[in-house]
Amino acid sequence: MGTDYTYPSTNVEDSLHRVEIPPPQPFIKTLKSSLKETFFPDDPLRPFKNQPTSRKFILGFQYFFPILEWAPRYTLEFLKSDLISGITIASLAIPQGISYAKLANLPPILGLYSSFVPPLIYAMMGSSRDMAVGTVAVASLLTASMLGAEVNAAENPTLYLHLAFTATFFAGVFQASLATVVCLQQLKGILGLDHFTRGTDLVSVMRSVFSQTHEWRWESGVLGCLFLFFLLTTKYFSKKKPKLFWISALAPLTSIVLGSILVYLTHAEKHGVQVIGKLKKGINPLSFGDLVFVSPYLTTAFKTGVITGIIALAEGIAVGRSFSMFKNYHIDGNKEMIAIGMMNVVGSCTSCYLTTGPFSRSAVNYNAGCKTAMSNVIMAIAVMFTLLFLTPLFHYTPLVVLSAIIIAAMLGLIDYEAAIHLWKVDKFDFVICMSAYIGVVFASVEIGLVVAVAISLIRVLLFVARPRTFILGNLPNSMDYRNVDHYQSASNIPGILILEIDAPIYFANTNYLRERITRWINDEEDRIKSAGESSLQYVIFDMSAVANIDTSGISMFEEVKKLIDRRGLQLVLANPGGEVMKKMNKSELIEKIGQQWIYLTVAEAVAACNFMLHTTKPDPIKDQEPGAWNNV
Missing domain, CATH: 3.30.750.24 (STAS domain)
Structure with missing residues (x-):
């Protein structure tokens, strides 16, 4: 800065170009251009340009139903790969579906229902080849937290179930801190407690746990720790050797099978180990008539549906785009919103609750070598077979195993290395991350989300105002x-x-x-x-x-x-x-x-x-x- 400035040799009169004022444009044209750039930056109608009417009709169907585009090119080689992937993710979807349904305070059978119909809808309407559809822990916990604040699932299970369907309907229309809270909630299953707080904050959970020390069941605790150790060990080996991904993918189903056999042989259900009990056979019953569109619970269902729907939609699109980058193909955000929204609308009418594309299941699908969304269809077929013939086998499945499956899945979401990376790259992002974490853990899920959104908005305002x-x-x-x-x-x-x-x-x-x-x-x-x-x-x-x-x-x-x-x-x-x-x-x-x-x-x-x-x-x-x- 202290150096002398050397004037560049420039002929001013010859080199200067005046700044021109843009020519006036009609208001309608300007408005149309602004709306297009705002809502359709990717120009979804581009393929329709200069096409005959018949071709436009076909392209329109293919836009809303991408299966019509890739199905004619489907080969036997693709089917072999998708068959392996579909069976693999089904082995993960079945135990996770049952576990996450319990986390949402819903009947376990709904977890299987939600792994049957929504994947079929997504296979027809989704644009991702790798995303595996199913229930997720975050949306399940939010559903339990927000609906549970208005209706007690134990005292009025029918109304709670109907509100869950309604919230899923609204989620379809609108579309790492939580990991800690989810893990804390599983202490009920690990310790075999019958009564547990409906609060999600750390203080409420700890008070509920330590005020019932006389009701702790050591049998349940030992069993839960053993299966948790097994699940974490398989994840460790699969992480060290990615080719052995199938070990961790099969571990949850293996845990359920081993746990059920152990309980059946030892009659552990008579010694304090809680089991799932009877699961109804058959595929999804219709639930359109169970949707609640009247007061006083409509507001609760709407609020729950919008919040959980936005989170599920963001997760699904992010997961789809993450894996599309690895295989160099394009994910259409508009198609994903339509597909995820429609599968939840249809799901709410067929006894399903909120579904999206969970990262862990999609990662297994990707590693298993899936080629198209047909892997979701094969997974749905496997779940349908389970619903029709195998549900009685889950009678002796211990709830503690489901808790261990959830904890093992959630521990992978607590990424301290990512927090350290945020601290190194952007201190403000780190503050937002930790504020959300502390808000969720020590207050509630809703407060944590509000804090994170509020700080993010403050940051945006600072960028604009300063x-x-x-x-x-x-x-x-x-x-x-x-x-x-x-x-x-x-x-x-x-x-x-x-x-x-x-x-x-x-x-x-x-x-x-x-x-x-x-x-x-x-x-x-x-x-x-x-x-x-x-x-x-x-x-x-x-x-x-x-x-x-x-x-x-x-x-x-x-x-x-x-x-x-x-x-x-x-x-x-x-x-x-x-x-x-x-x-x-x-x-x-x-x-x-x-x-x-x-x-x-x-x-x-x-x-x-x-x-x-x-x-x-x-x-x-x-x-x-x-x-x-x-x-x-």
């Missing part, structure tokens, strides 16, 4: 201008202050920008005075990053112009965008600044200012006054 501004300097032997704090070799230009505004200018940040610009000018004049350099004469604003401006921003520039004029300085703009130029023209700000002081690039603006500095005779009297310069 945009970055910095001084630009010239890089040696170039026409480039960069942040002087970033590039130590960048040098200030005598008599010229170049400021870059790094955000759109709206009413939320105009006061800050006005004060910050004033302070930049004051600081620069103080620096020049202390260094004994020539006085400041030009203030150039680099507008490259200002994508838009509102009327408050226009007023701010008018005030800054008056401020700079009072100091005897000249305001210069560089590279304002089309939208900015359009509004500046309509507000007559261009006339106030002067068209001749608006340039296409910073380099051209500096060259013009330098040309004026060296062709205008200085006034020695004004040059000695603070902040004064020679009028051009």
